[in-house]
Structures are given as C-alpha cells and as structure tokens.
Amino acid sequence: MNRSPYITDAPTVSVIMLKVLLALVPGIFAYTWIYGGGILVTISIATITALVSEAALLKIRQRPIRPYLSDLSAVVTAWLLALALPPLAPWWLVVVGTFFAIVIAKQLYGGLGYNPFNPAMVGYAVLLISFPIIMTKWPAPLILAQTKLGFMEQLQFIFGHTLPGGVKMDAVTSATPLDYLKTQLMLKHEVSSITEAPIFGAFGAKGGEFVTAAYLLGGLYLLQQRIISWHLPTAFLGTLAAMSLVFYTVNPAHFANPLFHLMSGASMLCAFFIITDPISGPTTPRGKLYFAAGVAVLTYLIRVYGGYPDGVAFAVLLMNMCVPLIDAHTQPRVFGHTKN
C-alpha cells in the first residue's frame, strides 16, 4: 500500500489544545488574584459539564468517545466560556451556557471540525440574551469591593446565590468600565471626567487590566509556539486601535482612547483565544486579516453604539457567518498561476 509520507512532525490536535489551555493559565492566575478563587470553581463546573455533555452526545451519535474527549477541544471551549462569564456567575448559568456550546453549537453540527460558529461564543450569546441582568452584573475586583468575599463565601454565592449575613449585593458588585462609560456618556459626561472614577485603572479597568495583560502574555506564547498565526491578533488589535484612534481624535470628549479599548473587556481574550479558533475561522492569510478586522470593527461599533457593554461575542458570530465567503474570495495565488 502506498501511504507516503511515512513521517510526520506535527503536534497532534490534543497537543495544540493543551498548549492553548497552558496559554490561558497566566490569565486565570491573574483572574484569581483580582476577583478571588471563585473563577476556579466556575472553570471546574464548565469543564465537567463540557466533558459530560460531549461524552453523552458522542455516545448518542455513536462516535468513539476516547479519542474525541482526549482531543481537549471541549475543555478549551469550557475554559473560554468560563473566563468570558462574570465572576461568581451562578452554577446553573455556567452549566446552561456550556451545555449549549457543546451540544447545540458543536456536536449537533457534527462535532470537532464541523462547527461553523465559535462554540464558546454561542454559549455566551445565548446566556447574554436569555439572562441579561445576571450576565452584566460583575462583581467588583477585590481591591475595590467594600466587602471582600472569601473563597468559601464565593462558593456559597455560586451555588446558593446567598451572601454572608449583612452584606448587600451592591457591596460586592460594580459596573464594568465599558458599561459605566456608556451610561455616563449618555448622561452627557465627558470621557476625561468619567475615567476618574475609581473603577478605572491606568489603561482599562482597575484590576481587570492585569488579567488582560496576562492574556496578552499567553497569546504571545501561542504565537511563539506557532499554534496561532500572527494575522488574526495583529489585524484585530490593529483595527481596534486604529478605529478608536480615529474616533478619539475627532472627539476625545466623547470617545475613549485606543489603549482603553485594547485593555478593556474581552479584547485580548478575543484577539488571541477567541478569533484564533481555526474551525470557525478563515484559513487563508488574507482572509484572516479581513476576518479579524471585521470582528474589530463590529466589536467597536457594538461597544460604542450597541446595546451591550462589550460586543466581542456578537462580532465573532457575525463574522463566522462570513467565513465561507471570505475564504472563497481570498484564495492565494497558486504557483505558476497568474490570477489571484
């Protein structure tokens, strides 16, 4: 039988996914430091839900369970969704979101390699539309909170939705900077005065910007390991920066500066971990640039003009729809051919 090539040097799918998980570790570490250990519980719930629902669906679809569970793609989805949710999200919210991501967005489309939409973002969007109040209620970073919850208290909140006696909900939550900026701008305040509020840090959210920086670190590791190509993060961050720079230059009183946009919300998570999902993204080098730029434009527009504080999830899903079109029209020139 002719089965050449007989040799291979590629990392397996499992290794690729494992490296993505590794790259998320600095971000999770920073997250725990800023918001407390509750995130670890959220990640665990998401991981277990993902593995259980993936196994169940593989069983129903009569597919081999072991190779598909050990490819770790479900775990990556679970972690990304968990990190996108507000800290201290109730356990059932995590379960519902993960279940939706794995079962509806991934397995029902045919499993690994066949999902047209980013599963984590589908899960997130479903939760955002279904439970908008919980989804936009972010606990304050520990450095800002009037009452600091311990790990056990966070656990109690996640599973029982109860706070220790005497502590009010307002004492542990606060608006996110993106949200706060939007509501304050509607009240005709200027950006410069708004950002003097204590929730703002040097670049983005106080505390949150460290998490963002940690994601950047993990993303650079993925680049160095050649797990992701440079096209996507560069085009995303570049476009986001350019777009906010234009608006900021035109009217600095009404529009936040580029650094704020880069270091706020899910920008870095999106640039290095979300849009870099190869399955739901484009494959051509030029297509990747267009795709990432499109996500950035939509993210910015939703942030500034849309009804939601951050626009990453919807931007990614909308651009996922364009992927076949982008791929078809960005085919690179083949050796020995003249037309592009």
Added chain:
Amino acid sequence: MNSIIQFATQLIRGQAAAPADVYKFHGGVHPDGHKLESTAHPIAKLAIPEKLVLPLRQHVGYIPKIKVSVGEHVLKGQMLAEAEGTLSAAIHAPTSGTIAAISEEVIPHPSGLPDMCITLTPDGKDAWATLTPIDWRNTDKKELVASLRASGIVGLGGATFPTHIKVRADGRSHVHTLVINAAECEPYITCDDMLMRERADEIIKGMEIVKFLLGADHCIVGIEDNKPEATLSMTEACKALANTSVKVVPTLYPSGDARRLIHLVLGIEIPHDKRSTDVGVQVFNVATVLAIYRYFAFGEPAVNRIVTMTGSVNKPQNFEVLFGTPLQNLIDAAGGAKADTTHFIMGGPMMGFDLPTIEVPITKAANCIIAATPDLFAPPPPAMPCIRCARCADACPVNLQPQELYWFSKSDNFEKARDYNLFDCIECGCCSYVCPSDIPLVQYYRYAKSEIIAVDKAKEAADLARERNEFRLARIEREKLERAQKHAERAAAGKAENVKPDSAAPEESSAEAAKPAAAPVADDAKKAAIAAAVERAKALKAAAAQAGDAGKQTKETAAESRKPVDDEQAKKDKQALIAAAIERAKAQKLAAAQAGTTPKNVDNVSPSVQAEISEIEAIREKAKQLADTKDAD
C-alpha cells in the same frame, strides 16, 4: 499585499534569510535528513547475482518490444528489448548470460501485481558486447538523439522519463539553461550525493554533452546545503566547463522538485500549463547525466545505477547495482536487515511506497530502499477531523489550499477540487507531514485525480461518439438538400423553358429577370431563370439568417422537397429552410472538422465538398503531427 504578509510572517518566525542569489518558494518542510547513515562508506559494487529479473516496464511510456528469445545467450550491454514508439526506452542485458525466461513476475510497484519480465541467468563472465563510443562533437544532433534512444537511459532521479525525448529539439523553444538537479531533498536518499563526491569529473563531462545536445548557454547545478562534500567536488569540477556554476540552495523539502528547483536557482516560475522548455530551461538529474556520458564515451548502455540501501540494515551504504538484481542481494550486501524490520520502502519516506514483497528486482527507478521498522515509521494514528488549522496551506510548496482540496475530494466534489487547482498538486506529502489530525491528504488527492481523469476519459469518448453521429446526420441531411436543390433548379429551368420570353419570371419581376426578355433565345432564357432562382435563394438565405433558427422543420420540408410544389409561397419558405439547413450543415461540418472527426463516406459528395474534406484532412494531419511532438516532450 501577499508579499507584505510573507515578509511579516518571516520576520515573526525569525526565519533565516535565504542566500541573496537564491529565490524562495512558498512552504516546504524540514524533515530529519537521515543521510549520514548511508554516507559513511563509499559506493560499493554489488556482485553479479545468480539471476536478474528485468521488468519491461521500468520507465514512463510504452513497454519496449522484446528482441530475444528464451535460451538465447546474450552479452553484457546487448539490447534485450527495443524502444517502441516515441515515449519508450530500451532494455539491455546487465551482464552476459542466458535468457532463462520471459514471463510475468512481481515488479516493484505499489499494486504488487506481476508484469512481463525477462529473466537472465548470468554466466559469470560479464563479457561486454562490442561497444561503439560516439564522437558526439562531430556527429549530427539528430543522430545523437536517435542513438540515445537505443541507450535505455531514463531519468534516474526516480521519474524514469526516457532521456532521448528530453534532449531532442522540439522546434518551438530554445533551451538556454541546463539545470542539474542535485538537490536530493528526500530524507535517507544519498545516491546522488555519493555520486557527486566520487565521480564529479564524469558528471561534468556528461553535462558538457547534454549542454551541447540542448544547445544551452548556461548550466547550473542546484545542490542542497546539507551536502558540503558534494558541493565542494562539484564546484571544483565545474571549473572545467564554461558558464557553469554550482548553486547551493537551502535544505528544504521539496527543493528537488523540478519546478521548485528552477524557481530556486533561476527565479523563473514556470506557468502551470507550460513545460520548463517553454521558458528555455531543461532539468536533468546528476546520475542521468553521468549515464549519458558513459554511453557516449564508452558506448555503455544503461545497465546499472547507484542505490541507497539504508534504514534498519546493519551497514547502510550506497551500491552500484545491476538492473534486475534481486532486492535480497542488496539487503545482504548491506549486512542484512535488523530483526525488527517489518517491510521495505522504495524511494524516500515522503513520496516512496511499500514494496509488496521482498521478491522484487532493482529497477531503473530504484534510487533508495529503506528497511522500515515501526520505530522509524510509526503507523499513523487514526485520522481526526480536519480542524482547518491551515498548517498544510502554510507547508504547500505550490501554495494550494490543501484543507479545501481535502474537503472537496472527500465529498466527491471534483469540479470544485479542479477549480482549486487540484492538478497543480505534486503529491510531495508536505501537507500530510504537518497535519495535526494525521489525515492521509495525498491519498485523497490521488483518489480525486484518478476519478476526475476517469470521468474525463469517459466524457471524451462520449463526445467523440456524439460528434460522429452528428456528422453522420449532417451528411445525410446535406445529401438530401443537394438532391432537393438540384431538383429545384431543374424544375425552375423547365419552367423557364416553358414561359414566353417577354413574360419571364413575372412573379419576381426583378431587374435581372427582366433582362433576358430582350433576348429571345431559349437557352438564354433558361440561364436567366436559373440566375433568377439563385438570386432569389440568396435573398431568402439572407432573410433566413436574420430570422435565426428556422431549421426546426427542415427535416420534413427536405423530405417533401422532392414533390413538385406549385404554390410559390410554399416554395419560398422551403428554399429559406433549405438555405438555413445548408448553413447549419456547414457549421456542423466545420465544428466536426475542428474536433477532428473523420468523415467516412466521401464518395457520393460533390467535388467542392470533397475538396473541402481533403483540405480539412490536411489540417488535421498537421495538427496531429504537432500533437505528437508535444506528447513526446
């Protein structure tokens, strides 16, 4: 845009910049070389085995015609089978001995199927036939090419394309540069490397001959930078030849692919639908060039080659092996295969194939035999789904999108696969090499290609049959029309005779029709009537052409046309239809002529049509000759 992307990619990946005078191709991979194992010892000459099995099919093209019979005693270098047709190569006796059998034996082919072979029992004398060296400097090039056809030399890089076809002038383009392919980019293979280290002088002399045959001005030897010894000896030897240089190219599989190598050393990107000779470049493998030298200088035909015996053998080495030598002799000479050897691979690990059995002979294509073990070549894990990571696209030296081709091939969407340039795929295996899902991508492409070719062939046959049928129908119709026209003309002439000269053609009342009224001669009146009828037919034809397709009812009308028709209007309509039908028949005839269909029945047609047919046949003959030359290239 793409160049910026490429530049940025290189910048970020921190790839070393290529030497300034070498052009880069997209993609490529860096598999472990494994070349040191087999270069520790010089090339050894393998002893004459107890039997030699020579498959007739050792090259690309038609199988040669057997010239010997069982029991015949032959001398070394004597022709056993003669090249038949243009694309074919001769086979010679690798040593002196007796023809033991002409039968079907297993040949080194992935299928494991037997094919016709000549079995020779050596007599141990190794006595050469009378060899006639050729004074190539003072011989006509055509003669040289013709004699090369009898040499049995084929491309020894593994492609086994008959060499005499590559050196003959095709009359279309001038070859200005000869590129010597010494890249040897596949892992494990070192036969060209060793050949260059040990016999660079002879290679140079061969290059001189090929350069002369091609009429090339320049000669460039492309060597990968993992062969410093070979580079050194070749550089030294190249000094003896004018306008000849060695170009070291970076080690990057598949730099030994002819189109990639030409791009690397010359920066010329050969258009996908052209041959290298169309841009004035011809590529030869080093071993082939050496064989050409041996043939012209000593009259020695192709009887042996250098084979790398490596992998899991005790003493990996290169051997000079007579064609037809059983593989077992080669394995024994390399100290035997180690215990964990499971099978043998012919060629390199990137493009080679599993030998079906150990009972196969060494052929002209056998550049390397690798003893395989599960340790060296682990069986691939079960394929996972494609995750569209596009690593394959990054690795593809042709800049294809393998992940799309895979998708289309898998779903039998062959038209789409062709649109995405499936046929530009060189099956180098880079895509499979880097695939994290371990998908056997190349197998999918081979499958899609063979399916498409099969469908194309079936379609071609159907088209030909349809064209033949259409032509036949057109001919039947044309003959009917000709009869109808003659009939009409006769009828018109008869009528003209009957009418009085002063009232000629009153229904038409044209100027032409009025003229003959002045001449009362009946003969003139007849002529005039015919002229009038022809004129009328012409006018109607023009009208019909404007009206477009009026031919739907032609068949019935043509059949009816034999009946005498009195009504003038009906006659007009009929003639319009006839004219349209003639037009259509002509168009069909032209189309058939262009498609190259031979009209079968040419006896009962008018001289003018016969002339037309012979003219078409002349054109076709010319086209065929052209096609032959092209095929042979």
